[in-house]
Amino acid sequence: MTYCVGLLLKDGLVMICDTRTNAGVDNVASFRKLHMVEEPGERVIALASSGNLSITQSIVSLLMEGVPDPETDTVETLATVPTMFKAAQLVGRAVREIYRVDGPSMEQHNARFDVSLILGGQIKGRRLRMFMIYAAGNFIEATPDTPFLQIGEHKYGKPILDRAVKYNTDLYDALKVGLISVDSTMRSNLAVGLPLDLMILRRDAMQTELTYRIEQGEPYFEDLRQRWSEALRATHQAIPKPPYVKKA
Amino acid sequence: MTYCVGLLLKDGLVMICDTRTNAGVDNVASFRKLHMVEEPGERVIALASSGNLSITQSIVSLLMEGVPDPETDTVETLATVPTMFKAAQLVGRAVREIYRVDGPSMEQHNARFDVSLILGGQIKGRRLRMFMIYAAGNFIEATPDTPFLQIGEHKYGKPILDRAVKYNTDLYDALKVGLISVDSTMRSNLAVGLPLDLMILRRDAMQTELTYRIEQGEPYFEDLRQRWSEALRATHQAIPKPPYVKKA
Numbered sequence: 001m002t003y004c005v006g007l008l009l010k011d012g013l014v015m016i017c018d019t020r021t022n023a024g025v026d027n028v029a030s031f032r033k034l035h036m037v038e039e040p041g042e043r044v045i046a047l048a049s050s051g052n053l054s055i056t057q058s059i060v061s062l063l064m065e066g067v068p069d070p071e072t073d074t075v076e077t078l079a080t081v082p083t084m085f086k087a088a089q090l091v092g093r094a095v096r097e098i099y100r101v102d103g104p105s106m107e108q109h110n111a112r113f114d115v116s117l118i119l120g121g122q123i124k125g126r127r128l129r130m131f132m133i134y135a136a137g138n139f140i141e142a143t144p145d146t147p148f149l150q151i152g153e154h155k156y157g158k159p160i161l162d163r164a165v166k167y168n169t170d171l172y173d174a175l176k177v178g179l180i181s182v183d184s185t186m187r188s189n190l191a192v193g194l195p196l197d198l199m200i201l202r203r204d205a206m207q208t209e210l211t212y213r214i215e216q217g218e219p220y221f222e223d224l225r226q227r228w229s230e231a232l233r234a235t236h237q238a239i240p241k242p243p244y245v246k247k248a
Numbered sequence: 249m250t251y252c253v254g255l256l257l258k259d260g261l262v263m264i265c266d267t268r269t270n271a272g273v274d275n276v277a278s279f280r281k282l283h284m285v286e287e288p289g290e291r292v293i294a295l296a297s298s299g300n301l302s303i304t305q306s307i308v309s310l311l312m313e314g315v316p317d318p319e320t321d322t323v324e325t326l327a328t329v330p331t332m333f334k335a336a337q338l339v340g341r342a343v344r345e346i347y348r349v350d351g352p353s354m355e356q357h358n359a360r361f362d363v364s365l366i367l368g369g370q371i372k373g374r375r376l377r378m379f380m381i382y383a384a385g386n387f388i389e390a391t392p393d394t395p396f397l398q399i400g401e402h403k404y405g406k407p408i409l410d411r412a413v414k415y416n417t418d419l420y421d422a423l424k425v426g427l428i429s430v431d432s433t434m435r436s437n438l439a440v441g442l443p444l445d446l447m448i449l450r451r452d453a454m455q456t457e458l459t460y461r462i463e464q465g466e467p468y469f470e471d472l473r474q475r476w477s478e479a480l481r482a483t484h485q486a487i488p489k490p491p492y493v494k495k496a
Contacts, residue, residue, distance in 0.1 A: 155403035235479035
C-alpha cells in the first residue's frame with residue numbers, strides 16, 4: 001500500500017509520500033515514491049506514485065529515459081516537456097506504454113494493472129499545476145475548490161484534509177495538516193509507514209524550498225503525533241455524554 | 249452506501265447505523281438498517297445491515313419469517329434461536345439462501361451480491377456476543393482485543409475508534425466516540441447520512457437500555473459535531489509549524 005498527498009495552494013505546492021511497499025503482509029520493504037526533476041530557475045516537477053511497484057518503477061524509468069511521442073517522432077522526458085499539461089500527457093503515455101508491454105501478461109496472472117500518480121510542479125513562464133493520473137493514462141487537475149489530491153490509502157487521512165485545508169492555507173500549515181493526515185493513515189493501515197518524503201515548492205520560486213525525509217524517531221513528527229493523539233483524547237473526553245434517556 | 253458500527257464492551261453493546269441508501273447518486277433514500285428483536289427478560293438481538301438493499305431487506309424478511317434448518321427440519325427465526333452463535337449461523341444461512349435465490353440472476357446483470365451484517369445481542373443465560381457476517385455467510389466475532397466491528401464505509405470513521413475505544417470504555421463514552429466516527433464518515437462520504445439509529449444494551453440487563461433515532465437538527469448531535477470540528481481546528485492550529493529548514 002501507499003499514501004501520498006499533494007496540496008496545490010495559493011502559495012505553492014506541498015507533496016508528502018510514505019515509502020512502504022508490500023507484496024503480501026509477509027514481504028514489506030521501503031522504496032522511494034516521491035521522485036523529483038529539478039533544474040533550478042527552469043523547472044521543478046515532482047511525481048508521486050502508488051500501485052504495483054513493478055509498474056510504478058517502470059513508469060518512472062521510462063519517464064527518465066524518454067517516452068516516444070508518435071505525433072512528433074521525438075522522445076520526451078520530464079526534463080524536456082514544455083508545459084505541465086504536456087508533462088501530465090507524457091506520464092499518461094508512459095502509463096499506457098507500460099500497460100501495453102506488461103498489462104496482458106499481468107492479467108494472465110490475475111495481477112491487476114494498478115497504478116495512480118500525482119504530478120505537480122512548475123515550468124518557467126508557466127503556471128504551477130498538479131494532476132492525478134489514472135491507470136488508463138487519463139488525468140484530472142486540482143483546482144482551488146479542491147486543492148488536494150490523494151493516491152493509495154486515501155480514506156483514513158481524508159477527514160482532516162476536508163476540514164483543515166483551504167486554497168489559502170499557508171504552506172507550512174498545509175504540510176502540518178498533511179502530516180496529521182499521514183499519521184492517521186499510518187495508525188489505521190500498517191501498509192503505510194515511515195520514512196516519509198516531502199517537498200515544498202513555493203509558487204514562481206522555480207526551485208524547491210524544502211525537500212526532506214522524516215525517519216523513524218524524527219523529533220518534530222513524533223511530537224506532532226503525540227500532541228494530536230493527546231488533543232483528540234482531550235477533545236472527545238470534553239464533549240458531554242449523550243443525554244439520551246433510558247426507556248421508561 | 250452505509251456506515252454501521254457495533255461496539256462490544258465490558259459493560260455492554262452499542263450499535264449505531266445511518267439510514268441513507270442510494271441507487272446511484274441521483275437516487276438517494278432513507279431506510280432503517282438497524283433491526284431489533286427484543287423480548288424483555290429473554291433476548292435482545294440487534295442486526296445492522298450494509299450492502300445492496302434488495303439483498304439486505306430479503307435477508308431481514310427471511311430471518312423474521314423463518315429460515316429452514318436442513319439438519320433439524322425445523323424453521324428458525326431470531327426470536328427462536330437458542331444462542332447467539334446459533335443466531336449468527338442463522339443469519340449466515342439466510343445470506344446463503346438469498347444468494348441461492350437471487351445471486352445468479354444478479355450476476356447476469358453484473359450486480360454484485362454485496363452484503364455484510366453486524367449481529368449483536370444476548371439471550372437469557374448466555375453471553376453477550378457480537379458477530380460480523382460476510383456475503384458468503386461466514387462470520388467473525390468481536391473480542392476484547394478489538395471491541396468494535398464496522399460495515400459499509402468503514403475507513404473514514406476508523407481512526408477515532410482505533411484511538412479512543414477500549415474494551416473498558418464506558419457505554420455512553422463509546423456511544424459518543426461512535427457518533428464522532430459517524431460524523432467523520434458523513435463529512436467525507438455523502439452516501440452516509442442522517443437520521444441515525446442507535447441502541448445500547450447493558451450486559452445481562454436483558455432489555456435495551458436505549459433505542460434512539462437522531463434526526464436532522466437534533467441538538468446534542470449538532471453540538472457534538474460543532475465541538476469536534478472546532479477542537480480539531482484549535483488542535484492543529486496549536487501544533488507548531490514544521491521546523492524543517494530551507495535548503496542552503
